[in-house]
Amino acid sequence: MDSNWAGEHLQVIRTLMERSAIYRRTLAPIMLLLGILGLLAAAGGWFFGLESGRAFVLYWTAIGLVGLCGAYLMVRRQSLKEAEPFWSPPTRRVTQALLPPLFAGLIAGILAVFPAAREALQIWWLPPLWMVLYGCALHAAGFFMPRGMKLFGWGFIVSGGALAGCLSCAGGVYALLHAHIVMGASFGGFHLAYGLYLYFTENRKNEA
């Protein structure tokens, strides 16, 4: 008898139990929240004319933190509703998976506001860089979440890469106001589209 089969069974059970936890039903509202937040933030950035590099970075970093806090509050709300622990192994694992790329994005943002680094890392490069890093974070978290999450992560990575390619060709000489539109279309639009998709498909699935 293969001596490893029992351990493999346990590993399968563990993975399935972690995947099963509280995210499935919270995901659509979280995505909708992030989508609306992203679109509103883009409109705000455009409307208030945040054109300096420092303002752009601080503004979107703050929006990112608000979005992250909002997402965790919704998970918290769901866990309270279901009488489940908030800081469960799945929550911990998803957080651990998300943190490194998000932290790298934060560091890139902080570096970009310093004058010495601003020349090396032009502000216009931040949106595609953030998209790629965020895509990596989603892809990593996708190992503990429904399968579509990895694909969603790839969407950000590919779009960020394509945007970086376009910027390289164009020389990255657009006004920073346009970067707000890019942020809104990517972080706002993608989340909203995925949230709507989840919302309608989950409703339809539950009807079976």
Add this chain to the structure above:
Amino acid sequence: MNPEPFLQLDRVIHEKGRMAIMALLAASPELSFTELRDTLSMTDGNLSVHLRTLQEAGYVALTKTFQNRKPLTTCALTPTGRNLFSNYINLLEQIVQQNKAK
């Protein structure tokens, strides 16, 4: 290897599909039929057969309700099913420990 724990493994649970269903339900208060089907990439027929086996054994309770006038089937572990799944995991751990001790 002492075969005793292996012989005690619950044959209803000790099947790939049913074990996966039990694992998912053990981590959630309840899941809909479609959530189970999509998470496990099973066909409707396959999942129905496994759920029926688990239901007949008294491990899983199925509830049929309506949501927006459309049928909704939810699945949850019974207290017996939860206990037996816990025993199943304990036995697997025993087997792993035995193998380590060898």
